[in-house]
Amino acid sequence: MLSSMESTPRRPTAAEAAAALRDAEASRAGLAHAVATPSGFFTSMSVAIAVQIAATAAAFGVGAPWLVVAGVAVFGVVAGVQLARFRRRNGVWLGGFAGRVVLGTGTAASLSYALALAAAIWAAYGDRSALVALSSVAGGAAYALAGRRWMRAYRDEPDVHGRGESVAWLALLAVVAVAGLVLLLLDA
């Protein structure tokens, strides 16, 4: 049942206002702290990014554009499965999580990814397979670390970090990134 106060709003006293705010913020903090990644989440994202970087570098090295598509497909499948698991586990959808942690739109994730990809492509042109592997693994690990950092920031300030970018914006970014890679390959 709704209380009479709820059906007939009246101006709260300062003490009631403070209590209501505290209670609301505590509930929000409780929800944010209960949000967790599914088991193996960061490991699988790290591996997917490493595979995607290695496949893209190999595509440049051996001139096989289909490897770019294969790498993106591996990442896409892993990302999709992990997002579905996250949503099922927590009963929430976080745009910030999808953008910053899974698609790596945060500064740390995108910078480390770009550096690792550039290093891997450079190594692939020089036929340095071990360096391609090392750059790919480092890129995947940095991506996962950036994701863990975002989770901590989210728990501290869920209202600031939770929503993130819109799905349309993320889709546009993904299309631009793939188109850029394909154009680079066609030019190479």
Added chain:
Amino acid sequence: MAELDDHVVAPARLKLMTVLTAVSEAEFATVRAALAVSDSVLSKHITALEEVDYVRRRKGLHRGRRTTWVSLTPRGRKALSEHVAALRALIDGVD
């Protein structure tokens, strides 16, 4: 100065909208657990806030079951922000 919003004055509604600021969208049962209220109470508050376009709900699936997903609208976010500012002013006015 921001005014208290009659649609958000009820503590349960303030709590519901504040919880929704932490997510893009939440499943009904998740919100119910966070607020520690019954299905019917939550449903009534959602309906009331939906009527003033502060929250939105849609049917979806969760763990293979048909369920309801709830989110805050931009209008609701703005209303909450102004209401919280008014509450803080009220608290500060006494302190």
